[in-house]
Amino acid sequence: MSVEKQSHNLTEKGSIEPEDIQLGTVVSTSGKMVNVHGDMKHMDQALGLALQTKDMSFTEEEDKKLLRKIDFALIPFVSFLYSLFYVDKASNGWAAVMGIRKDMHMVNDMFSWSGSAFYLGYLAFQPFASFSLQKFPLAKTFSVYMFSWAVIICLQATNVNYPAFIFLRTLLGCAEASASVFTTVLTSQYYKKKESFxxxxxxxxxxxxGVFFGNMLAYGIATRADSFSIAPWKILFIVIGLISFVVAIILAFHIADDPSKAWFLNEKEKLMVVERIRENYQGFGNKVWKKHQFIEAMTDIKTYLFFIYAVAFNIPNSALASFGSILLSSDLGYSSTDSLLYGAPQGVVEFMCLPLIAYMIQRFNLPRLLSTAVVITITIAFACMLAFGKNHGTQLAGYYLLYLMQIGPIGSFSYFASNVPGHTKKITITSVYLVGYCVGSLIGPQTFVAKDSPNYVPAKIAIVVCVSVAAACFYGIYFLCLLENKSRDKKAAELGDQYVVPENIEFGDLTSNENIYFRYVL
Known part of the structure; x- marks a missing residue:
C-alpha cells in the first residue's frame, strides 16, 4: 500500500489496529525499565501516522520546502491572532485617555479594577480552558472562545454603567484564557525543538x-471624536470586536485540530511532519488526562520557577498595559491624544527587535534559556531609566526599551512547546505559568495608586524589582536544565550498548522523567 493511501485510510478511521500497541521498554531517569503499551487513545495522536513512516525518507530540500509551507500557512495568521489578543485586553488602557473614566464616573482606584477584573476572569477560567483544549478538538474549541470574546468586546460599547463594564471585562478574561495554551500546543505540533524558539x-x-496598531487606531479615532455621534472609546471597542469576529471565522476554517487534518498539507507531507517532530519526543497531543503526569509537573521545581517568573514579569507588564498611556500623559506631560501617539514606538521596538534577537540566538546556536536571562538582565537598566531618569527623554527611552523584557514569554512558551513532553504535563505546566501570569497581572494595575499621581514613583520602583526577580528565575531554570542533561548523559553512558531505544517510543506520550534519552534544549 502506498504512503498516500495508508494516510488516507487513517484519517477516515481515526484509529488503527490492533487496539493494543506494544512500543517496547524504555528507561526512566530513576533507572527503572518501563514497558510502554496500551490502546491508541493513551498514546500520542501522531503515533498512527508514525507507524506508517518506517521506510519513509525525504531530502533536505523537501524538508526545507515543507518548513516554508508550514511557516507561510501558520505564522502570519497566528501572529496576527496573538496581536489581537494583546489589543483586546489592552483596549481599556487606550479608552482611559479617550473619556471612559469620565463617562463611567470612575474615581480613586476604580479604573485599576477594570484592568484587574480581566485577570480575575482569566485566573478563574484558565484551568477549565486548558482542560477543554486537551479534551476537545484544539482549533474548533479555541474558535468558539474567540467568537465569545469578539462579542464581549462589542458589548463593552453598549453602556456607561461601571458594574456592567467590570462584569464584561471579567467575562473577556474568561474567554481569552485559552489563547496562550492554544498557540503553544499548535507550535509543538508542527516544529522541531530547534525551530520553536x-x-x-x-x-x-x-x-x-498590537501596541502600534492599537495606539494608531485609538489615536485616529480620538482625533476625530467630533465626527462621531457616540463616544470615541465606544467606537474603539466596536472596531476591535468586529476585527476579532472576522479572525475567529477564518480560524475556524483555516487551522486544523492537528497536522493530520491540515488542508494545506498533502498526505506525504503529513507523514513528513511526524518524522520532523520525532526528535521532540512528543507529537500532536493526547486527549486523555493522566494523573501521574499532573503529579510529575506539580513536583518539578522548574514549574514553580516559571510561576514566580510569571508573577514577577506580569506585574510591570500588566501595569504598563493599563497605565502606560496615563503615565505618558500625567508624568511625561503629553496630551491625551499625544500620549496615544507616543505609545506606538514601544510596540515597534518589541515587534522589530525580539524576532531579530531570537534569530541571532538560533543562527549562532546560543543557549536560548541563558540568552533569555541575559536579555532580561539588560532590561533592568531600562527599567531604571524609566524609574530614575532625570529628564523626560531618558524616561521615554527607558519606557520604549523596557519592552525588550518580552523576550521572557518567548523563552517560556518555546520551553513549554519543546521541552515538556507528555501532553498532560505540558498542559499542566503551561497552566501553572498562566496562573502566575494572572496573579501578576492582578497585582500590576494596583501598583499604580491614585495618591501617587502624577509620577507614580512606587510603581516604577516595583517595575525595577520585578524585572530583577524575573531574570533570576530564568538563570535558575537554565542551570537546572543544564545539570539535568549532564545527569541524563551520565546515566545513558552507563547503559552503553545494552539498551536500544524502541521504535516510535517518541510518540508514547512519555514525560521527560519517563525517558532517560530525552534532552532539554538549553
Whole structure:
C-alpha cells in the first residue's frame, strides 16, 4: 500500500489496529525499565501516522520546502491572532485617555479594577480552558472562545454603567484564557525543538504590532471624536470586536485540530511532519488526562520557577498595559491624544527587535534559556531609566526599551512547546505559568495608586524589582536544565550498548522523567 493511501485510510478511521500497541521498554531517569503499551487513545495522536513512516525518507530540500509551507500557512495568521489578543485586553488602557473614566464616573482606584477584573476572569477560567483544549478538538474549541470574546468586546460599547463594564471585562478574561495554551500546543505540533524558539518569537513579538496598531487606531479615532455621534472609546471597542469576529471565522476554517487534518498539507507531507517532530519526543497531543503526569509537573521545581517568573514579569507588564498611556500623559506631560501617539514606538521596538534577537540566538546556536536571562538582565537598566531618569527623554527611552523584557514569554512558551513532553504535563505546566501570569497581572494595575499621581514613583520602583526577580528565575531554570542533561548523559553512558531505544517510543506520550534519552534544549 502506498504512503498516500495508508494516510488516507487513517484519517477516515481515526484509529488503527490492533487496539493494543506494544512500543517496547524504555528507561526512566530513576533507572527503572518501563514497558510502554496500551490502546491508541493513551498514546500520542501522531503515533498512527508514525507507524506508517518506517521506510519513509525525504531530502533536505523537501524538508526545507515543507518548513516554508508550514511557516507561510501558520505564522502570519497566528501572529496576527496573538496581536489581537494583546489589543483586546489592552483596549481599556487606550479608552482611559479617550473619556471612559469620565463617562463611567470612575474615581480613586476604580479604573485599576477594570484592568484587574480581566485577570480575575482569566485566573478563574484558565484551568477549565486548558482542560477543554486537551479534551476537545484544539482549533474548533479555541474558535468558539474567540467568537465569545469578539462579542464581549462589542458589548463593552453598549453602556456607561461601571458594574456592567467590570462584569464584561471579567467575562473577556474568561474567554481569552485559552489563547496562550492554544498557540503553544499548535507550535509543538508542527516544529522541531530547534525551530520553536524563533517561531514563538514571531507570534509573541506581534503583541508589539498590537501596541502600534492599537495606539494608531485609538489615536485616529480620538482625533476625530467630533465626527462621531457616540463616544470615541465606544467606537474603539466596536472596531476591535468586529476585527476579532472576522479572525475567529477564518480560524475556524483555516487551522486544523492537528497536522493530520491540515488542508494545506498533502498526505506525504503529513507523514513528513511526524518524522520532523520525532526528535521532540512528543507529537500532536493526547486527549486523555493522566494523573501521574499532573503529579510529575506539580513536583518539578522548574514549574514553580516559571510561576514566580510569571508573577514577577506580569506585574510591570500588566501595569504598563493599563497605565502606560496615563503615565505618558500625567508624568511625561503629553496630551491625551499625544500620549496615544507616543505609545506606538514601544510596540515597534518589541515587534522589530525580539524576532531579530531570537534569530541571532538560533543562527549562532546560543543557549536560548541563558540568552533569555541575559536579555532580561539588560532590561533592568531600562527599567531604571524609566524609574530614575532625570529628564523626560531618558524616561521615554527607558519606557520604549523596557519592552525588550518580552523576550521572557518567548523563552517560556518555546520551553513549554519543546521541552515538556507528555501532553498532560505540558498542559499542566503551561497552566501553572498562566496562573502566575494572572496573579501578576492582578497585582500590576494596583501598583499604580491614585495618591501617587502624577509620577507614580512606587510603581516604577516595583517595575525595577520585578524585572530583577524575573531574570533570576530564568538563570535558575537554565542551570537546572543544564545539570539535568549532564545527569541524563551520565546515566545513558552507563547503559552503553545494552539498551536500544524502541521504535516510535517518541510518540508514547512519555514525560521527560519517563525517558532517560530525552534532552532539554538549553
Amino acid at each position: 524563533l517561531r514563538v518569537s514571531f507570534w509573541l513579538a506581534t503583541s508589539g504590532f
